[in-house]
Amino acid sequence: MRYFITFFLLLSGFYSYSQLGQVNVLDTIFLIAEKLEDKSVGQPILKINKAVLNNYRPQLIEVLQFETPIYFKENGLGMVSSASFRGTTAQQTAVVWNGININSTFLGQTDFNLINTQNVSEVLVRPGGGSSQFGTGAIGGVVYLNNTLEVDQENSHKLYTSFGSFNTRNISTNHNISGKKTNLEIGLSYLDSDNDYKYLNSENHNENGQFYNINASLNGVYKPNAKNTFKLYSSWFSSKRHLSIVETTQTRNKFDDEYLRLLAEYDYSSGNTKSVIKLALLNEKYRFYPQLGTKEGSNNGNGFTYIANYNYQKQFKKVILNIGGEYSFATATGTNYDNVKRNTGSANVYLKHKLARNFTYQATLRAELNENFKSPILFSIGTSWQAFPEYALKTSISRNYRIPTFNDLYWPGAENPDLKAESSLQYELSNEFVFDKFKFNLTAFYNNIDDLIRWLPYSGDLWQPINTNSVASYGIETYMQFAVKLNNHNLKINGLYSYTVSKNKETDYQLIYVPYHKATLGLNYKIKRFSTSLNTIYTGEVFTHTDNNPNTVLDDFLLTNLSASYIFGKKYNWIVGSGINNLFNSNYKTMAYRPMPGINYHINLTLKL
Amino acid sequence: MIKQFIKLSTLCFVILLGFTSCDSDDQDPVMPKGDYENGYFVVNEGNFGTPNGSVTFIDDNLLQENNEIFQSVNSTTLGDVVQYITFEDDYGFIVVNNSNKIEVVNRYTFESVATITENLQLPRYAVVENGKLYVTNSGTNSVEVFDANTFAYINSIDIDKTVEEIVEENDLLYVMNASFGFGNEITVINTQSDTVVKTITVGDGLNSIEVEDDILYALHSAGITKVNTATNEVIGEVPFEDGLLMASKLEVDDNYIYFLSGSKIFKYNKDVTSLANTELVDTQVEDASWYIGYGFNVIDNKLFYTDVKGFSENSEVKVYDLNGDLLTTFNAGIGANGVYEND
Numbered sequence: 001m002r003y004f005i006t007f008f009l010l011l012s013g014f015y016s017y018s019q020l021g022q023v024n025v026l027d028t029i030f031l032i033a034e035k036l037e038d039k040s041v042g043q044p045i046l047k048i049n050k051a052v053l054n055n056y057r058p059q060l061i062e063v064l065q066f067e068t069p070i071y072f073k074e075n076g077l078g079m080v081s082s083a084s085f086r087g088t089t090a091q092q093t094a095v096v097w098n099g100i101n102i103n104s105t106f107l108g109q110t111d112f113n114l115i116n117t118q119n120v121s122e123v124l125v126r127p128g129g130g131s132s133q134f135g136t137g138a139i140g141g142v143v144y145l146n147n148t149l150e151v152d153q154e155n156s157h158k159l160y161t162s163f164g165s166f167n168t169r170n171i172s173t174n175h176n177i178s179g180k181k182t183n184l185e186i187g188l189s190y191l192d193s194d195n196d197y198k199y200l201n202s203e204n205h206n207e208n209g210q211f212y213n214i215n216a217s218l219n220g221v222y223k224p225n226a227k228n229t230f231k232l233y234s235s236w237f238s239s240k241r242h243l244s245i246v247e248t249t250q251t252r253n254k255f256d257d258e259y260l261r262l263l264a265e266y267d268y269s270s271g272n273t274k275s276v277i278k279l280a281l282l283n284e285k286y287r288f289y290p291q292l293g294t295k296e297g298s299n300n301g302n303g304f305t306y307i308a309n310y311n312y313q314k315q316f317k318k319v320i321l322n323i324g325g326e327y328s329f330a331t332a333t334g335t336n337y338d339n340v341k342r343n344t345g346s347a348n349v350y351l352k353h354k355l356a357r358n359f360t361y362q363a364t365l366r367a368e369l370n371e372n373f374k375s376p377i378l379f380s381i382g383t384s385w386q387a388f389p390e391y392a393l394k395t396s397i398s399r400n401y402r403i404p405t406f407n408d409l410y411w412p413g414a415e416n417p418d419l420k421a422e423s424s425l426q427y428e429l430s431n432e433f434v435f436d437k438f439k440f441n442l443t444a445f446y447n448n449i450d451d452l453i454r455w456l457p458y459s460g461d462l463w464q465p466i467n468t469n470s471v472a473s474y475g476i477e478t479y480m481q482f483a484v485k486l487n488n489h490n491l492k493i494n495g496l497y498s499y500t501v502s503k504n505k506e507t508d509y510q511l512i513y514v515p516y517h518k519a520t521l522g523l524n525y526k527i528k529r530f531s532t533s534l535n536t537i538y539t540g541e542v543f544t545h546t547d548n549n550p551n552t553v554l555d556d557f558l559l560t561n562l563s564a565s566y567i568f569g570k571k572y573n574w575i576v577g578s579g580i581n582n583l584f585n586s587n588y589k590t591m592a593y594r595p596m597p598g599i600n601y602h603i604n605l606t607l608k609l
Numbered sequence: 610m611i612k613q614f615i616k617l618s619t620l621c622f623v624i625l626l627g628f629t630s631c632d633s634d635d636q637d638p639v640m641p642k643g644d645y646e647n648g649y650f651v652v653n654e655g656n657f658g659t660p661n662g663s664v665t666f667i668d669d670n671l672l673q674e675n676n677e678i679f680q681s682v683n684s685t686t687l688g689d690v691v692q693y694i695t696f697e698d699d700y701g702f703i704v705v706n707n708s709n710k711i712e713v714v715n716r717y718t719f720e721s722v723a724t725i726t727e728n729l730q731l732p733r734y735a736v737v738e739n740g741k742l743y744v745t746n747s748g749t750n751s752v753e754v755f756d757a758n759t760f761a762y763i764n765s766i767d768i769d770k771t772v773e774e775i776v777e778e779n780d781l782l783y784v785m786n787a788s789f790g791f792g793n794e795i796t797v798i799n800t801q802s803d804t805v806v807k808t809i810t811v812g813d814g815l816n817s818i819e820v821e822d823d824i825l826y827a828l829h830s831a832g833i834t835k836v837n838t839a840t841n842e843v844i845g846e847v848p849f850e851d852g853l854l855m856a857s858k859l860e861v862d863d864n865y866i867y868f869l870s871g872s873k874i875f876k877y878n879k880d881v882t883s884l885a886n887t888e889l890v891d892t893q894v895e896d897a898s899w900y901i902g903y904g905f906n907v908i909d910n911k912l913f914y915t916d917v918k919g920f921s922e923n924s925e926v927k928v929y930d931l932n933g934d935l936l937t938t939f940n941a942g943i944g945a946n947g948v949y950e951n952d
Contacts, residue, residue: 246660246689249710249726251748466897512921545943547922593659593686 033313033320033352036124036144039133041352041362042382042396044430044441046125046479053117054160055533055563057581058170058191060123061112064143066520066535066561068125069477069498071542072112073513073591076244078195078211080255081113085140086127086447087473087502087514089454091402092422094130094138097145098233098263100280101135105303105330105342108137108405114239114257116215118160118172119187121148127477128445129398129426132348132364132378139400139424139449140473147185149221149231153178157609164579164602168193185219195244197597200587206597208252209244213237231265242292246593252292258285272315280307301334303406322350332406340410345369358386373403376423394430399423408453408465416465424449439481446474468504471511475500490526495519509548513591515540517556532564544592557588565604575606643717645678649908650701650949651915651926653942654690657707662691663942664703664719669909671928674939679703679712682719687712694949697737697757701951704732704744711735711744713760716951727762728753733788738777739800745772745784752784754803766803768796778820778838781806785827787815795827797841807841817868821861821879828859828868832884852886855898858905865931867912869902874912874933890933892916904946911936915945 032038037045048067056063061081064070070093074081082090091108094101095115103110117123123145130138155177162170172189192212198205217235242254260283268275287300311324330342346368354360361383368375380398387393402422409419426447433440451467475498482493497519502511510516517540524533541556543549565577578601585599647669655662664687666675679687688705695702701716711725711732730748737743741763742755752766752775770786777783782798786808792815797807814830824844825836832848849856853870860867866877872895873888894901894916903924904915912929924945928936 246658247686247708249708249724249729250689251707251709251730545922546919549922593661 033322033350036126036142036146039350039352039362040126040382041360041384042394042430043126043128043428044394044432044443044479046127048123048125050121053120053123055535056117056561058116058118058172058189059113060115060117060143060145063117063123064112064125066522066537067494068520069127069496069500069518070125070141070143071513071515071518071539071590074113074594074596075591076195076206076209076594077197077597078113078193078241079209079244079594081111082109083112083140083143084511084514086445086475086477087471087500087511088140088447088449089452089511091137091405091453092139092424092449093141093143094134094136095143095145096134097235097261098147099278100261100263100282100307101137102259102261102282103137104284104405105305105332106284106286106301106405106407108402108408110143111257114213114237114259115145116189116191116213116237118189119147119174119215119217119235120145122146127443128396128428129380129400129424129447131400131402132366132380132398133350135346135366136401136403139402139422139426139447147217147219147233149183149185149219149233151178151183151221151223152180153183159607160604161606162602162604165600166193166195166197166597168195168602170604181223183221185217187215187217189215197600199595200585200598202595204248206244206595207248208242208254211239211241213239213241227269229265229267229269231263231267233261233263233265235259235261244594251290254289254292256285256287256289259283274313274315276309276311276313278307278309280309281305282307299335301332301337301406303330303332303334303337305330318354320350320352322348324348324350330406336412337406337410340406342406343371360384370403372409373421375403375421376401390433390435392432392434394432396428396430397426399425402453404453404465411465414465418467419453419465420451420467422449422451422453422467437483439479441477441479443477444475445477446472448472469506470504471502472505473500473502488527490524492524493522495521504546507546509546510543512543512546515542515556529567530564531566532562534560534562536560539588539590542590552592554589554592557586558584559586559588560584573606573608575608576604577606578603641717643715643719644675645719645951646717648951649913650694650951651913651924651939651941651945652691652694652703652904652947652949653924654692654706654920654944654946655688656920656943657690660686660689660708661943662687662689662705662708664691664694665926665939665941665945666719667926667939667948671911671937671939674926674941676923676940676942678719679714679721683721685721692732693734693947695735695737696949696951697742700757702735702737702742704735706731706733706747709748711742711755723760725755725760725762727755728765733773734775736775736777736782738782739780741800741803743775743777743782743798743800745775747772747788752782752798764803766798766805768805770794770796772796774818776818776820776825778823778825781838781841783818783820783825783838785815785818787829790814790816790830793829795825795836809836809841809843811836811843812846816857817859819859819861826859826861826866828856830854830856833859833866847881847884849884850886853884856884857902860905860907862907865907867905867907869905869914871898871901874905874914874929876931876933890929890935892927894927903944904948906948908948908950913948915941915948917944917946920944 071084083093085093095110127141130142158174160172169192175186177184195209215237219233222230237259239257262281264279266277282305285302289298307328309326313322326346328344348366350364352362364380366378382396385393404419428445430443449471477498479496484491502514519538522535541553544552560583561581563579568574649667651665653663663677666678688708690706692706693704701714703712709729713723733745735744737757742757744753746753754763773788774785784796786794793813795809799806811827811834812829812831816828819826823838827834835845837844858869872892876889903917906913914927916925924941926939
């Protein structure tokens with residue numbers, strides 16, 4: 001709580017100094033519906049660009065931890081992790097890759113340690129409902145991984161190497177080869193760590209936590225003329241990860257994951273109409289080895305999802321209308337899946353209307369046919385009223401859902417045929433202040449979630465999903481950005497604070513692993529070729545028992561990273577950087593009995609051509 | 610006068626008695642052996658994959674509980690999935706399943722004495738007989754044998770089947786070859802030679818076994834099978850009457866048979882010929898079926914029933930008398946799966 005007050009004072013402090021400096025703030029004024037920003041009337045978006053991504057370790061989890069209000073549980077550094085966005089469960093955050101929902105069909109969630117940020121252009125985070133646009137899981141919010149593919153760009157080549165504590169090595173290479181009508185992005189990333197950090201105030205260390213992963217991606221665009229655009233996105237990710245043990249006598253095990261994602265897109269624009277065809281293939285494979293050195297007792301899963309999607313968009317003077325349809329077929333085989341299948345068809349309508357010079361709204365509707373479930377009709381309505389040049393009032397109402405996963409449905413011994421989809425109705429109101437150098441946002445939200453599916457353990461290592469009680473999540477989020485430039489000095493400050501209540505409506509207890517408070521503060525200072533960043537997060541205490549037992553809470557913690565870099569060279573750039581993570585050696589956990597590392601270091605070298 | 614004398618003498622007598630008793634205490638002190646000498650231990654599994662398994666102590670007057678006693682005495686966590694505890698001499702042997710170990714403690718003080726890890730892979734239950742500690746080792750489908758005083762590994766007895774509960778009677782061990790509702794056999798081991806001497810087949814869905822007065826009782830999905838432990842021959846079947854399903858956690862105490870079906874506790878005379886679907890008491894615990902009846906024991910004319918509350922918060926132990934009247938309740942740790950006596 002002490003930290004929290006300090007933070008709030010800091011935030012208010014920045015607010016009052018808002019009249020200084022210069023910043024370019026992005027705002028949607030033109031009536032377009034291309035990018036996520038264009039299709040998010042009524043909802044704020046947090047945009048994390050490449051420079052910010054590069055400031056963190058390559059797993060998506062860290063950057064989101066430091067830059068968004070999302071709370072992450074992590075079974076030790078680099079281990080299995082899951083998100084809680086606006087007080088929701090791990091399956092209620094949709095991860096979307098270039099427009100395609102990539103949450104696991106087995107688990108319904110994404111492990112944020114298994115997403116590499118080195119091969120994406122930017123990450124957009126949109127809190128709040130998004131199921132009518134992105135389907136299942138978009139209840140707490142959407143994490144959008146974007147590869148911006150533009151033709152006629154400058155060629156660029158980058159090689160990055162980093163070495164850090166716990167023998168952590170990272171090499172990545174990114175190439176951008178562009179012509180007048182083409183662009184090809186090639187990315188390769190390798191990450192490897194012994195991950196044997198010492199637990200603070202303990203004789204023990206993180207045992208059996210070593211991992212490595214590779215991510216290769218190839219994206220291309222071909223735009224022969226103004227009317228036709230062909231795009232191809234592909235990403236392959238392979239991870240071999242031991243799962244750290246809590247006691248040295250435990251059986252050592254490991255987990256292999258592999259993901260292949262392919263997306264082909266064809267856009268045809270003519271006058272004020274546009275057609276987009278998308279074909280996608282998602283493959284996810286895993287194998288769990290309960291004991292190292294033997295395949296005996298291992299179990300695996302191999303899932304394929306095929307998606308065909310068509311959208312037709314017509315632009316009128318003040319209206320954009322889009323209608324579309326999607327068919328997807330998901331199938332899985334493996335130890336626990338006997339060739340299970342799911343067919344889903346959906347139709348959607350999107351309307352964006354600039355009703356007045358300063359008032360825009362959008363509405364979406366999505367109906368889905370699913371052989372396994374009855375899905376609710378999903379909708380969203382968002383409005384944006386630019387009351388003053390500096391102030392906009394935004395509102396959003398939406399119905400969202402999360403369908404049961406293959407595991408929820410077919411896991412042997414844990415089948416629960418009565419499972420229903422989780423559904424949520426939510427409201428939010430957002431105040432956006434944009435000044436010269438300062439941007440401030442205050443959002444209040446209320447989210448009612450019914451038929452929550454939760455896996456609860458029973459009898460040793462067996463778990464089963466059930467539709468439990470309803471949950472009401474509500475709270476506020478504030479964001480602020482401030483930038484000042486004085487001669488050669490560039491200072492950027494951004495911060496956020498979120499207050500989240502997420503209550504089981506029957507017991508009135510806060511859900512476990514949902515902190516009431518989370519705040520972040522980032523300071524970035526740049527002078528000529530030198531730049532340095534200080535990033536801090538505060539996470540309030542979380543309950544680990546459903547009865548909110550005060551004796552088993554995880555303490556609040558403050559976590560700070562410091563990094564600095566200097567650019568050498570003229571024709572080619574050599575960037576030498578280094579960083580200190582957990583600067584104040586904070587002894588923290590985001591999951592009970594899973595200590596995170598204390599202070600640790602890394603150095604890196606980047607060559608840019 | 611006489612009255613006064615009597616009063617005075619009574620007074621003297623009382624005073625004298627007081628002194629005498631003090632005297633006798635001083636001369637022949639019964640020093641407590643430890644904080645946990647008299648009472649009951651609740652074994653709390655904890656969450657799988659998490660070292661939050663624990664042991665709760667309840668004093669024999671049922672006045673108060675003491676949670677996490679291993680942690681408080683030894684300043685370290687006990688382990689991951691604390692499955693079972695058994696006692697012999699001064700020792701308590703705590704089977705910690707997913708930690709692949711047995712913590713040996715002084716049963717009166719709960720101070721750690723030793724940690725046995727050799728050859729242990731997902732141990733389940735244990736018993737001491739003939740100075741040897743026998744452990745069912747589910748990771749290898751075997752029974753591992755250790756010296757119960759030096760804790761040294763002696764040998765392994767291959768069973769090649771599921772191994773679960775283990776009980777002893779007259780130098781013989783009975784190992785249940787069934788778990789999670791699958792299996793119908795019991796392996797008999799001779800503790801002189803540490804060899805398998807027989808396999809007894811009982812009903813499918815074998816759930817639990819108990820030995821009392823030379824009879825082995827085996828609870829399965831159709832009823833209870835009785836085995837004579839002198840001959841190891843099946844001597845009788847006691848079937849369930851209509852409607853009785855999912856029976857679990859057999860206990861035989863004095864002249865009665867007890868078991869659970871969900872939230873209900875059943876009690877029968879040992880000699881009944883069928884098991885009527887009439888409970889002694891319904892604990893009214895509400896939870897998903899797989900959590901209900903997670904722990905049940907009959908000790909000292911008391912019934913201990915644990916409510917694990919979905920493993921997502923601390924358990925509650927309900928204590929009933931033999932008529933099914935609730936005496937009291939206690940808080941225990943996560944996933945209380947059994948209550949054992951320190952006798």
